[in-house]
Amino acid sequence: MKIYIMTDLEGPAGVSRWVQTREGETPEKRAAMRLLTGEVNAAIDGILDVDPHADILVWDGHGSGGGLIFEELHDAARVVLHGVGMGSPHHLDATFDAVYFVGQHAMAGTPNAPLCHTYSSRTIEWYTLNDEPVGEIGCFSAMAGAFGVPVCFLSGDDKACAEARAIIPEIVTVDTKQGLGLELAVHLSHRRSCDIIRAGAAQAIRKSKSIPPYIINGPCELKIRLQDGADLKPLINHGMEQLDDQTVILKRDSLLKLFT
Numbered sequence: 001m002k003i004y005i006m007t008d009l010e011g012p013a014g015v016s017r018w019v020q021t022r023e024g025e026t027p028e029k030r031a032a033m034r035l036l037t038g039e040v041n042a043a044i045d046g047i048l049d050v051d052p053h054a055d056i057l058v059w060d061g062h063g064s065g066g067g068l069i070f071e072e073l074h075d076a077a078r079v080v081l082h083g084v085g086m087g088s089p090h091h092l093d094a095t096f097d098a099v100y101f102v103g104q105h106a107m108a109g110t111p112n113a114p115l116c117h118t119y120s121s122r123t124i125e126w127y128t129l130n131d132e133p134v135g136e137i138g139c140f141s142a143m144a145g146a147f148g149v150p151v152c153f154l155s156g157d158d159k160a161c162a163e164a165r166a167i168i169p170e171i172v173t174v175d176t177k178q179g180l181g182l183e184l185a186v187h188l189s190h191r192r193s194c195d196i197i198r199a200g201a202a203q204a205i206r207k208s209k210s211i212p213p214y215i216i217n218g219p220c221e222l223k224i225r226l227q228d229g230a231d232l233k234p235l236i237n238h239g240m241e242q243l244d245d246q247t248v249i250l251k252r253d254s255l256l257k258l259f260t
Helices: 027-050 136-146 158-167 190-210 233-237 255-259
Strands: 002-007 055-060 077-080 098-104 124-129 132-134 151-157 172-181 184-187 220-226 247-252
Touching (some): 002 027, 027 055, 027 098, 027 151, 027 190, 098 136
Parallel strands (some): 002 055, 055 077, 098 151
Antiparallel strands (some): 172 184, 220 247
């Protein structure tokens, strides 16, 4: 099988403060990166437990990169790192059999969801897709669905897991922590988190053929509302239409054209 693993830094056990995810090479962020890398390696081990010959591609999906410790990643992984010209769909295509999320957080505004945001914690207030609230989970799942690829696994905080199950009921999810606030959670130990991620990743491989892709048929409409003071110009330059001082809209005849 060919598996695509999408990673983020806010979802691993042990991570629940912005200082662990936002800044450069600080001790706090480096420690968080090590936790995420361990969870990604556990997911890869789970995949290989079922399919020892799986082709596994990992995308470091944290901001402009910097979520993973490259030299500590599993030997079985190929890795996509951010570079000049990087954009959606981040090397995802129809040749993949399944998408996995590891280290995922909930969408902006989710109550008691640690480090919840939608793409930018500093500038984005919310996204809607066809007038329904959507976050990174929904956007990337829909992108995968446009290629016919199902999202089979997600690990992260309990609110992120619930968000994934709401759109993909058959998905295998692993709660790494229980969210109590924006920077507050009850965490599993790193070792326990890795153990259950490995088991869940294996279960998701076994279930993968029974999990349907998450498909949103066109036409599609994406609205983005920015936080007070954020600059709309980059989004307008990207082709979006301004609705008011904080909101822009983009309409396309297919889902992929919204994000690529």
